Amino acid sequence: MNKSTKKVVLEELRRNIPGRNVRIILAVSLLLLVFIGLYSRREKISSFFDKNNNKDQTAYVKVETIVSNKTIQLSIVQNMSIEAVNRVNLLPRVTGRLDKLHVKRGDSVKTGQILATLEHTQQNAQIEAAVANLASSVADAERAKAEMMNAKTNLDRYERLVKEGFSTQQQYDSIATTYFSAKANYNASLAKQRQLSSELNRTRSTRGDYIITSPLNGIVLNDYSLAPGAMISPSTPVMDIADLTQLKATLKIPESKIFIVQEGMFVTLTFDALPKKEFKAKVTKIDQYVDPDTRTSNVEIALNNKDTEMILRPGMFGQASIIEEEKKNAIVVPESAIHERENDFYVWVVINDKAVLRTVKTGIKQNSDVQITEGLKPGEKVIIFGGNNLKNGDSVKIQNQ
Template sequence: MRTAVVTVLASILLWSSAGFAQNAVVTVQTVEITPKVERGFSENSTLEAIDEVTLYPRVSGRLIKVFVKQGDSVSPGDPIAELDHRDVDAQISQAKAQIAVAQAQVAQAMAELENAKRERDRYLRLVKEGFSTQQQLDSKETVYRTAKAAVDLSRAQVRQNMANLEKLQVDLSEYTLKASIQGIVVNDYSRTPGEMITPQTSLAQIADISRLKAVIQAPESHARLIEQGMKAFVTVGEAKLDGKVYRVRPFVDPSTRTTQVEVAVENDGDLKPGMFARVFIVEETMENAVMIPMDSVISEEDGSFVFVVEDGKARKKPVSLGRSVGRNVNVQDGLAKGDQLIVLGGRNLSDGDQVTIR
């Protein structure tokens, strides 16, 4: 198949990158042979953020401060809002004091343990030397074990108090709401300091708009052909962007006979969630394809042909046709570089008729 340039007489407007062509009134226009034609289907959609989260507190409290407003950029860990946490602060101070007391008790119990151990060891020697009785040694052994148990108990109390402190510190962290993703604050809900906040109160909505998605409902006839990673185009206004299928619902909705498909597109900075979008899913790519309007093809019993202009005369050329895309058809053989294709009035011509190019 040779690459050709077809000069079109009358009307043709070719959307080559999406594989679509439709008629629009124009004068003589030169159309380059499309290097490839992408075959598929289109659906309307609305742009949405792929990653989006609404933040709710896990605790109740009075709102002290809001650190962000709508439109601000945030990163994971950035503070969003702070609630009144004085009660938790007091509990933390009390827990720290309890830890200090418990640690002092450990020190006291350790001293008593050391004293009990020395007494026990001394009586062990006295019993061996015959200057003490076994009953006296047993008494010292009991005191030693009691002192050791007191040390273990004091250490356990320290660990318990430290665990309580850690829990209170976790509770304290819940009073400062932080961003969980990179993105833009798309809604700050106009919260005012002094407002009473509960776990049911939304404080901020954050969306990562660096990548957006367009969700479509693909007809059942196309659903079986769609796979994750397939190429797609997302058209927003005059901008046409490369996209990719990144999620396909694994079942067909029996009520609508459609499957939900999500197409991801990189945001060049001009796109916003909520914008209208037209999504084209590429199901097949036809390489080195020559697409011409179907209306320019004349079919007879012995095959199909078109008329081209040569030296001011109409010349009949047989063509071999392939797949059709919209109102265009793929010419597999029959047209060459520089051919001028007649797309209007050809049905009234005969081979060799004089023609005038408009």
């Protein structure tokens, strides 16, 4: 009986039966309609699963024998791309014309190795001039030192002569003046030497701005195809260097799952380019902030690429799985064995070559496997293929080949 028919019946009862008996009759009618609805649902389920004729046809099925020693996991799975922990995009400190690229894309480099140079002829000339000036200053200081030492020797001699009465105080004072003048000249020459040495260091440092070196051990990921003679500036990238031994990725974990993730937890990584391999990473950082737009927090994971024989590369796309829940010694069946009807789950169990319908409760789902928490026990044979058109009690023949 459909909804429109039920409505007409109730309306007719209300119009044709006057008085206080109307409410009683309406209540009885409603109970009758509920009973009819429940009976109709039972008939539908029965017609879906039970035999509707006495004809006994044998169905060929594939089965799996239930065991209880499997492990199944519920995981948080995120797409991600890996990147180098240490990666530097090198820019020149000054504007100038590119003189030479000493390495190219794919080359290995060491810390301090020269990667590129800008034209620095003028800086070389300045350094040569500074070196010459410093050398001259050093020579002047040596001469001034010799003059001071001679003056000191002469001063000491006159001091003895005055004490012995062989020289006058006036002569001694004249020699002392000569000594102190030589000493002041020597000190001045030392100060000039220090000044010129500082100027040389500054000039060399300035020339260093025209020489680009590697700040780390790594690989040249990009040389930007620059050619000698190109004009470059502090905004022009010259070289992209990365240390490939340490890699990382950033996951966006939903707010509802963030307290499941802890620093130090292992994460399983798989990559589209390496479908048969799994790699292990660790959670190294969890942001103490939830993005109000996405309701997620950033979680950083890292791995040592040396453990993978350096097979991974920055930019590779894959999936990261963090175990949320794990059940050991579980009963697990393929998803193909489970049938759903009106929010209930069922499996077909083979008993004495007959298909027997069994209600089950499910737990964790992992890929195509589903945990069964109630309804099955070890040793039973569950139909995993060929059970879609079965009726309760149908004869079956196991054909697993």
